[in-house]
Amino acid sequence: xxxxxxxxxxxxxxxxxxxxxxxxxxxxxxxxxxxxxxxxxxxxxxxxxxxxxxxxxxxxxxxxxxxxxxxxxxxxxxxxxxxxxxxxxxxxxxxxxxxxxxxxxxxxxxxxxxxxxxxxxxxxxxxxxxxxxxxxxxxxxxxxxxxxxx
Amino acid sequence: xxxxxxxxxxxxxxxxxxxxxxxxxxxxxxxxxxxxxxxxxxxxxxxxxxxxxxxxxxxxxxxxxxxxxxxxxxxxxxxxxxxxxxxxxxxxxxxxxxxxxxxxxxxxxxxxxxxxxxxxxxxxxxxxxxxxxxxxxxxxxxxxxxxxxxxxxxxxxxxxxxxxxxxxxxxxxxxxxxxxxxxxxxxxxxxxxxxxxxxxxxxxxxxxxxxxxxxxxxxxxxxxxxxxxxxxxxxxxxxxxxxxxxxxxxxxxxxxxxxxxxxxxxxxxxxxxxxxxxxxxxxxxxxxxxxxxxxxxxxxxxxxxxxxxxxxxxxxxxxxxxxxxxxxxxxxxxxxxxxxxxxxxxxxxxxxxxxxxxxxxxxxxxxxxxxxxxxxxx
Numbered sequence: 001x002x003x004x005x006x007x008x009x010x011x012x013x014x015x016x017x018x019x020x021x022x023x024x025x026x027x028x029x030x031x032x033x034x035x036x037x038x039x040x041x042x043x044x045x046x047x048x049x050x051x052x053x054x055x056x057x058x059x060x061x062x063x064x065x066x067x068x069x070x071x072x073x074x075x076x077x078x079x080x081x082x083x084x085x086x087x088x089x090x091x092x093x094x095x096x097x098x099x100x101x102x103x104x105x106x107x108x109x110x111x112x113x114x115x116x117x118x119x120x121x122x123x124x125x126x127x128x129x130x131x132x133x134x135x136x137x138x139x140x141x142x143x144x145x146x147x148x149x150x
Numbered sequence: 151x152x153x154x155x156x157x158x159x160x161x162x163x164x165x166x167x168x169x170x171x172x173x174x175x176x177x178x179x180x181x182x183x184x185x186x187x188x189x190x191x192x193x194x195x196x197x198x199x200x201x202x203x204x205x206x207x208x209x210x211x212x213x214x215x216x217x218x219x220x221x222x223x224x225x226x227x228x229x230x231x232x233x234x235x236x237x238x239x240x241x242x243x244x245x246x247x248x249x250x251x252x253x254x255x256x257x258x259x260x261x262x263x264x265x266x267x268x269x270x271x272x273x274x275x276x277x278x279x280x281x282x283x284x285x286x287x288x289x290x291x292x293x294x295x296x297x298x299x300x301x302x303x304x305x306x307x308x309x310x311x312x313x314x315x316x317x318x319x320x321x322x323x324x325x326x327x328x329x330x331x332x333x334x335x336x337x338x339x340x341x342x343x344x345x346x347x348x349x350x351x352x353x354x355x356x357x358x359x360x361x362x363x364x365x366x367x368x369x370x371x372x373x374x375x376x377x378x379x380x381x382x383x384x385x386x387x388x389x390x391x392x393x394x395x396x397x398x399x400x401x402x403x404x405x406x407x408x409x410x411x412x413x414x415x416x417x418x419x420x421x422x423x424x425x426x427x428x429x430x431x432x433x434x435x436x437x438x439x440x441x442x443x444x445x446x447x448x449x450x451x452x453x454x455x456x457x458x459x460x461x462x463x464x465x466x467x468x469x470x471x472x473x474x475x476x477x478x479x480x481x482x483x484x485x486x487x488x489x490x491x492x493x494x495x496x497x498x499x500x501x502x503x504x505x506x507x508x509x510x511x512x513x514x515x516x517x518x519x520x521x522x523x524x525x526x527x528x
Binding site: 025026077089109111113137 | 333340
């Protein structure tokens with residue numbers, strides 16, 4: 001698998017402006033760079049290919065009646081190497097295969113919860129397997145865990 | 151004269167009741183319709199019928215004698231039942247069935263037919279004896295009951311469908327409310343975090359952080375309530391462990407271990423948020439003061455039940471009892487005092503040697519809780 005290097009290029013797909021701003025600030029606090037934001041699948045399509053995100057935080061419920069599962073599919077189509085993390089109040093709606101995503105951060109999240117999840121994801125993508133314990137604020141997909149075995 | 155011909159004889163001979171063959175006379179005079187058939191003749195014809203049989207069917211004797219019984223059948227007679235009789239006759243066994251039969255005038259009646267073979271000394275079948283009983287009333291009553299039963303079942307099914315739809319609506323609504331509560335809690339958290347960004351004063355930042363922790367505690371209460379099977383009850387024991395783990399994880403203090411020994415303590419869910427906030431103050435206090443300056447150690451959470459009282463205690467292994475921490479200043483202390491009073495709990499601080507143990511003690515009696523709530527509302 002491709003090992004990423006710090007800092008990550010991060011995409012935020014979230015229809016709630018407050019949450020998008022909050023996640024953006026927390027991501028930047030962790031030293032990463034936000035390369036794009038989208039509130040709907042349409043806005044995601046409008047982003048330039050050059051955005052080249054390494055990591056995308058995706059809400060399940062998006063604007064214009066679109067949803068995060070379609071957004072995740074589109075992200076994987078456009079940027080094959082991008083890791084998707086769902087951020088949702090409804091983790092039960094995520095299919096068993098996580099729609100190809102690396103994991104889920106359930107809402108509501110705390111600053112420490114999102115930060116420790118981000119640290120764990122960072123370790124999983126740069127120097128797997130992660131050395132930090134799996135935080136309660138993050139559910140890793142089976143595929144993400146399997147990628148460390150390689 | 152052999153026995154076979156006796157029947158013909160009694161049928162032909164005119165005699166008064168009480169004279170001649172008494173058995174034949176009894177059969178002729180009984181109110182139960184009866185016939186005798188001769189299986190040795192072609193098509194097993196009727197060779198004797200009594201008067202009751204003529205009355206039941208409306209046919210004259212001349213029309214009956216010499217014919218097979220099937221003349222009583224009609225369009226709605228159950229063919230399977232007829233076949234059952236035929237099989238029994240062929241096998242030489244007796245049989246009892248309810249058959250729909252037709253009178254001469256075309257009207258129908260339910261015939262409780264009983265057919266049995268009559269054997270001679272050698273065991274050979276010489277006759278079949280059949281008795282009939284008009285059981286129309288019984289069969290119709292059974293049919294009416296069956297119709298009513300089917301009707302009731304249809305109604306029950308219709309109501310079950312309605313109830314299921316109502317339940318589905320309720321479940322959908324509950325999911326929607328849960329989703330909105332979570333989204334609102336997330337947004338409140340985001341708002342406070344965004345507000346905190348421009349602030350450099352550490353004492354204000356600390357207060358904002360404390361508010362965020364309280365909101366996280368409420369979110370934990372909501373999560374636990376929503377995930378439980380019974381939204382009216384809340385396991386305070388299990389929650390205390392969850393909360394301690396959440397608070398320690400949120401603090402990013404990996405050097406603090408959480409140990410627990412709890413039993414389930416079900417309380418009314420109306421008290422869950424208040425108890426959640428009290429526990430949050432106690433646990434965050436312990437993390438801040440019991441493990442100050444990055445000190446590593448163990449936070450111990452226990453929950454016990456003794457008769458009608460529940461006890462939750464949170465103990466650190468830090469420097470010990472510090473009166474400053476438990477002074478009545480600050481929102482944290484006020485919250486502990488007022489909210490514990492609201493739910494009828496006593497909170498006490500004690501030296502744990504080492505460290506400090508805070509104990510919440512409250513009544514578990516369900517009746518008392520319900521009563522207290524009812525009084526509170528009136």
